[in-house]
Amino acid sequence: DVKVTQSSRYLVKRTGEKVFLECVQDMDHENMFWYRQDPGLGLRLIYFSYDVKMKEKGDIPEGYSVSREKKERFSLILESASTNQTSMYLCASTLGSAQETQYFGPGTRLLVL
Amino acid sequence: RKEVEQDPGPFNVPEGATVAFNCTYSNSASQSFFWYRQDCRKEPKLLMSVYSSGNEDGRFTAQLNRASQYISLLIRDSKLSDSATYLCVVGASGGSYIPTFGRGTSLIVHP
Numbered sequence: 282d283v284k285v286t287q288s289s290r291y292l293v294k295r296t297g298e299k300v301f302l303e304c305v306q307d308m309d310h311e312n313m314f315w316y317r318q319d320p321g322l323g324l325r326l327i328y329f330s331y332d333v334k335m336k337e338k339g340d341i342p343e344g345y346s347v348s349r350e351k352k353e354r355f356s357l358i359l360e361s362a363s364t365n366q367t368s369m370y371l372c373a374s375t376l377g378s379a380q381e382t383q384y385f386g387p388g389t390r391l392l393v394l
Numbered sequence: 395r396k397e398v399e400q401d402p403g404p405f406n407v408p409e410g411a412t413v414a415f416n417c418t419y420s421n422s423a424s425q426s427f428f429w430y431r432q433d434c435r436k437e438p439k440l441l442m443s444v445y446s447s448g449n450e451d452g453r454f455t456a457q458l459n460r461a462s463q464y465i466s467l468l469i470r471d472s473k474l475s476d477s478a479t480y481l482c483v484v485g486a487s488g489g490s491y492i493p494t495f496g497r498g499t500s501l502i503v504h505p
Contacts, residue, residue, distance in 0.1 A: 312491055323497030331491050371437055383493065385437035
């Protein structure tokens with residue numbers, strides 16, 4: 282079974298803090314994704330990576346950056362957290378093309394005060 | 395990337411009912427289609443892929459209508475445990491890596 286893990290299930294941070302969310306997959310997947318999910322808005326893509334050190338912006342990259350130094354690990358960074366970044370953050374991976382099944386991590390619920 | 399649209403619901407049905415959801419997509423070049431299930435406060439998980447010929451998995455049937463650009467999910471003999479949000483996903487096309495998610499349809503099955 283593919284396993285995608287995320288570093289925290291719940292996180293509370295203060296406005297202006299730098300926040301790191303980590304995602305690790307154990308199946309040698311090429312592609313990794315970061316989404317946020319908010320009520321009524323569905324899943325929105327923040328960034329994705331199709332290879333080590335490669336990244337591309339999704340629909341809502343503002344206020345976020347990412348890092349993929351190793352194939353299995355994809356980190357999402359909130360440089361200076363703001364209250365409007367309170368959300369559920371989901372990491373996903375796919376083996377090859379995005380025509381394939383996405384495997385999601387359990388999600389991180391981030392609250393920014 | 396083009397839109398994928400779903401009726402958000404909620405669909406409120408009694409146990410044992412048959413319920414169907416549709417999902418429309420606007421990119422005619424799309425090649426792959428999926429239904430995911432998301433339980434409350436959990437991550438989405440693949441329910442089934444949707445093939446051109448349609449496919450069935452127990453009480454669940456998925457169909458693709460390319461001419462009208464929609465996919466459907468039929469659930470027969472609904473169970474309480476079917477209560478969840480069902481996400482329609484259209485795979486990437488044109489060399490993109492990015493699938494497109496619908497916002498989901500909420501299903502509530504009541505006793």
